[in-house]
Structure formats: structure tokens, C-alpha cells
Amino acid sequence: MNVLIVYAHPEPRSLNGSLKEFSVKRLRDAGHAVQVSDLYAMNWKAALDAGDSVAHTTGDRFDPSRASKYAFENGLQSADIAAEQAKLKWADAVILHFPLWWFSMPAIMKGWVERVYAYGLAYGVGEHSDARWGDRYGEGNFAGKRAMLVVTTGGWESHYSPRGINGPIDDLLFPIQHGVLYYPGFDVLPPFVVHRTSRIDEQKYAEVRNALGERLDNLWNTAPIPFRAQNGGDYRIPExxxxxxxxPGREGFGVHVK
Known part of the structure; x- marks a missing residue:
């Protein structure tokens, strides 16, 4: 199978860097083809702007969605965007590997999503009517592919527990897992989360590495998070x-999981 790892950490010798290298080796040793988008090493441009289309004329009003749609449909995207989209199309599974910074992914990875997820590729797909509201949330161009987060945090596991001060980790990751990944169609696997990174000694590192190895070995066997499909009958359309x-009687992120 083909696996794309999108990785964001500025220090190759970090825990993140070590786990990323471990993941690449583990997957390749199992016979999988692996590509890595190391965003810091690539000096990835995070800001979405008019320069993302080679057709933009200076002085024209910049509409991000319209510009993305036109550039994607007409082969006028900047070369770095097109290259990452080719990796996404090639991949059977995508792993987003990053440290949790200020309750989300690093800005450079958010910028990868904003620029690579073009209109017509990741959104703006399918029929919009009173019967359907696009091919998204369980459908879309990435349907049939798998995705997983590998996330590190400085805080204790208890800090991210259901009653922890930082909020439940599943809630914090919901915009990424349900929005960035499930929205365009990925089957999203439960995340692999490493807590209290500053206290990882050799023994703990070995435990983390072995647990990650098991998750990678079962990348195609693990049951995905059972998010509700938008067009599966659970939602009123177009509301x-x-x-x-x-x-009934429930609210919040959890209601969108069966």
C-alpha cells in the first residue's frame, strides 16, 4: 500500500523526528511504499494567497475559493501545491504527524491543508440540492483512503481527560479528524497520542515506539472512528x-459519532 506522512516539526532530532523515522522504516519493512512531506525541511509556504495561482493578475480582487477552483480546474496551481495533491491522490493512507501546539496543529501544517485542499479536490464536490449537500463527511475524492493522526503533547494524559483542564483530547482533535480528514472522505482511525513528552526516557520511548509500531502494523485492520455520514440519513438536508x-437530548461533538 502507499502511505503519505505529512510531518511538521522544526527539529529532526526531536521525539517527533525520531518517531517519524521509525514510522517510515516500520512501514517500508512491511512492504509499503512511503512518501514523506517534511514541511519544515521543504520550507513550505504556509500562507494561502494570490500567488498560489500562476494565472493571477496583479490588481485583480483575490477571492480564495474562486481562485482555487479556477487554478485547480485549469492546471494553473503553483508547482508545490500540485506536487502535494499528486501525493494525496497516490496515497492509500495519510498520516498527519505533529506536536499539539496551542491546542491545534502547527501553523505550517494548517497552511499545508489550506493550500493543498483545493476547491474541486477536497471541497466544492458533488451535487448541492434539497436531497444532498455535496459529497462530504464520509464521501468525496478521498473516500476509500485511510487517515490517522500521530500527535505529541507536553501535558499529562490527565490534562486531556474528559474532566481535564485542557479539555478532552477527542474534542480538541475533532476539528482535524472530523473536519480536515472526514470532510473530504477519509476513513479516520483513532489517533495515536503521546503525552508528557519532556519525561520520555529510554524505557518509555521503547514503549511508545512499540505501541506505534502495532498501530502501523494494523493500519488497514483498525476500525475507523464511526462518524455519521452526512448523506446517510441522520441529518436534515439542507439544514x-x-x-x-x-x-435525542444530546449536543456537542460526540453526537456526530455513532
Missing amino acids: LTLKDDIA
Whole structure:
């Protein structure tokens, strides 16, 4: 199988860097083809702007969505964007590997998503009507592919527990897992999260590495998070709210998981 690892950490000798190298070797040793987008090493441009289309004329009003759509449809995207899109199309599975900084992914990785997820590729796909509201949330161009987060945090596991001060880790990762990944169609696997990174000694590192290895070995066997499909009958369309008989009396992120 083909695996794309999108990796964001500025220090190759970090825990993140070591785990990324371990992942590449583990997957290749198992016979998989692996590509790595090391965003810091690539000096990836994070800001989405008019320069992302080679057709933009100076002085024209810049509309990000319209410009993305036109550039994608007409082969006028900047070369770095097109190259990353080719990797996404090639991949059977995508791993986003990053440290949790200020409750989200690093800015450079967010910029990768904003620039690479073009209109017509990751959004703006499918019929929009009273019966369907696009091919998204379980459908889309990435349907049939798998995705997983490998995330490190400085905080303790208890800090990210259901009653922890930082909020439940599943809630913090929901915009990434449900939005960035499930929205364009990926089957999203439960995340692999490493806590309290500053206290990882050799023994703990070995435990983390072995646990990650098991997750990578089962990348195609692990059951994905059972998010509700937008067009699967649970939501009113076009309001896109859950029907009254679905998870009655409940609210919040959790209601979108079966």
C-alpha cells in the first residue's frame, strides 16, 4: 500500500523526528511504499494567497475559493501545491504527524491543508440540492483512503481527560479528524497520542515506539472512528442538523459519532 506522512516539526532530532523515522522504516519493512512531506525541511509556504495561482493578475480582487477552483480546474496551481495533491491522490493512507501546539496543529501544517485542499479536490464536490449537500463527511475524492493522526503533547494524559483542564483530547482533535480528514472522505482511525513528552526516557520511548509500531502494523485492520455520514440519513438536508430521533437530548461533538 502507499502511505503519505505529512510531518511538521522544526527539529529532526526531536521525539517527533525520531518517531517519524521509525514510522517510515516500520512501514517500508512491511512492504509499503512511503512518501514523506517534511514541511519544515521543504520550507513550505504556509500562507494561502494570490500567488498560489500562476494565472493571477496583479490588481485583480483575490477571492480564495474562486481562485482555487479556477487554478485547480485549469492546471494553473503553483508547482508545490500540485506536487502535494499528486501525493494525496497516490496515497492509500495519510498520516498527519505533529506536536499539539496551542491546542491545534502547527501553523505550517494548517497552511499545508489550506493550500493543498483545493476547491474541486477536497471541497466544492458533488451535487448541492434539497436531497444532498455535496459529497462530504464520509464521501468525496478521498473516500476509500485511510487517515490517522500521530500527535505529541507536553501535558499529562490527565490534562486531556474528559474532566481535564485542557479539555478532552477527542474534542480538541475533532476539528482535524472530523473536519480536515472526514470532510473530504477519509476513513479516520483513532489517533495515536503521546503525552508528557519532556519525561520520555529510554524505557518509555521503547514503549511508545512499540505501541506505534502495532498501530502501523494494523493500519488497514483498525476500525475507523464511526462518524455519521452526512448523506446517510441522520441529518436534515439542507439544514445539516441531526434529526430529532438521532441522539435525542444530546449536543456537542460526540453526537456526530455513532
